[in-house]
Amino acid sequence: MSYQTIEFIQEGNTGILYLNRVDSLNAMDVQMLQELTQVLKELSNSGIQLLFISGRGRAFSAGGDVKTMLSNQDESQFGPVMNTIKELILSLYALPAITVSVINGPAAGLGLSFALASDYVIAEKQAKVAMNFINIGLIPDGGGHFFLKKRLGEQKAKQVIWEGTSMVAEEAKNVGIVDAVYEGDAEEQMALWKYKMEARPLQAMIATKMIYCDQEKSLLEDTLNRETNDQLTMRKTDDHREGVTAFLEKRAPQFTGQ
Template identity: 30%
Template sequence: MNAFNLKHADERIQVTRDGEIAIVTIANPQRRNALGRQMRLTLRDTLHHLLVADPDSRVIVLTGADGQFSAGADISEMVQRTVLQSREILDESCQVVRDMLGGPKPVICAVEGIAFGAGLSLAVATDYIVASSSARFCAAFLRIGLIPDTGILWTLPKKIGMSKARELLSLAREIDGVEAARIGLVNQLVEPGQALAAAIAYAKELAKQPPLGMALLKAALTFGADDMDAALRAEIDFQPLLRQSKDHLEAANAFIEKRAPVFTGQ
């Protein structure tokens, strides 16, 4: 179980470590890692802690247990609710997306098996997706009479373009890992069973980057790249701050001294 105290602790959200890499596993294999409300709350709290408050983690890897990523929301919990109750639950899921997109650390997704519904939404909200060729992706929301949620109305068009996103969201088409890589949904395609190892390897490369620079790069890409003026403003706002950082000075000295830099996030 998590080494830190969580208000909404659910043991089906598990955290392990590989050096500076925090591996978050959705572990509800009896339901193909479907996410009930208690699990979503624990996932929200866990990711927020790792992204914002944990000094030992530089990169987060999100994956699923037993050869599946996630079937999405647990349909068995979709009982009749008031509009206000549903809004509260959706806000909890949206906070996970806000933290992954706007948080200061990279989040890598390792997908084996299925990433359906909100499971696909979570994957698309990460910075980089590694998937096996046999993985399957589906924005299955319309199959149960709902519009896509958990941020995917914004994240999917940003990742693969509006035309293809409209097709996948409207038709609830299922595609495999090969097709997902072809259209740019998946960044790295691997053999079945290798997604987590490849994601960790990529995470270790990212962990070598300067943390402050990475944090501001993520902020620029998430909040400052919707149009030219916003992108240029992000450069003007962020670059002078980074030029004052100890990591920038360390990188310059390391270049002159022909050695690898050691970044501290300062």
Template identity: 30%
Template sequence: MNTGDSMKAEAFQTIRYDVGDGVATITLNRPAQKNALDKVMRAELAEAVAEVRRDRSIHALVLTGAGGAFCAGGDIRGMQSGAGTAEEGRDRMLDLHLWVEELINFDRPVIAAVDGPAFGAGFGLALAADFVLATPRARFCLSFLKLGLIPDCGVFYTLPRVVGLQRAKELAFSARELGAEEARQLGIVAEIHEPDAIAGRAREIALSFTAASLTALSISKRVFNAAPTSTLGALLEMEAAGQGVARSSEYHRNAVAAFLNKEAPPYSWPK
């Protein structure tokens, strides 16, 4: 992490933001509150996500939480002060949506490392990632209905794409907890690792992407995100245009040369 990154990290009150070796890590850092999202954390996440998006030297992003929790959702104590008018509530959500949309559409891989609770908006935050790693003690819950609220943090977009519409409704309407193994069976969790290993595995995966083509990663993620609402013709057109760009890249030419010379490929998924 360079000096500029260190100064920025020290400026945050509720998160840690670190950059090194082409990987950014955002750590939710309110462990006494199980990393619940308050007004300050939402604003700092907006700043950090915008910084990651601007920095083209970053090839992957890791999201995690401090103190044995990922994120307990919204800060319920902060809700006691009242929601204000409907217009004020909507404006607050629109501010949230600015960075949630940037995170979902971030054109490089995002890995969430979930230990402990990922409830409410914390579940939504995990779903914004491309890959969710979990510990055996991870718990997921769309707890909104228990508070008379509807899912937020992009859940209406992300969850049905992972588990299907009927299962997404069941998880939202039951507001029940999922353990790590059931979440893996539903396709929410990609891998399960012990608490002392999950951070290392998340970083190992993130670092592997620094050897991949940033152009190919970016285009592939954009097309995948567009796939559920696009026609076959539109997707084939995106595929053709994207492949044309990828094939013209220096990375592709070097990878082909390595293959022809029977050299190891520049990128491989870490086993």
């Protein structure tokens, strides 16, 4: 299967999935969301035991494609896009394989939510992460509320969401957003993790993963549904329109709480 916005490489029971919209810092447009969902669904029955996810170029993912938000104000398309995001996140979270997101550069918004759906999140020393929906008057989607609460607890998760600030990898590790920090080349790091993980009893690890997944999947689904409903409300606010316009004009937004 050929893809336009992603790249998939398989070596035995290991796969590497690259986000590949380099000119857009791997921002997630509808096509990328659909292609990611398709490949993850195919992998669910493939026998893959280990999957790495990273970004081509100098970013992991800048998040949702903000320019698309501004150019497409047709709310009839919002539901289908959010359903695709829901499918994507559930497919990654429930994949019967050990998953490792290798954050090789900026990971923001939906891009960070997507990374957090993996079992391990590792980040290059200079990489920055941000749950920055608040900066355009929105709330996290892609299960961001679910994954941050799991990692940080409710109080800290709320503060990270409300502040929307960017953190370098080491700071994100200290907070609990990422599990490990590495220096240098992402491919070399994946090779090291592959060597380490293939020496482990992967079937047993996957069994543990699926036990927890079965316990928590319904809560993730509920969170994704709530995010969809509340995000639609937020998209209609003056603050959101101002946030997107300010982003494109490269200026600070002037929010009014409306």
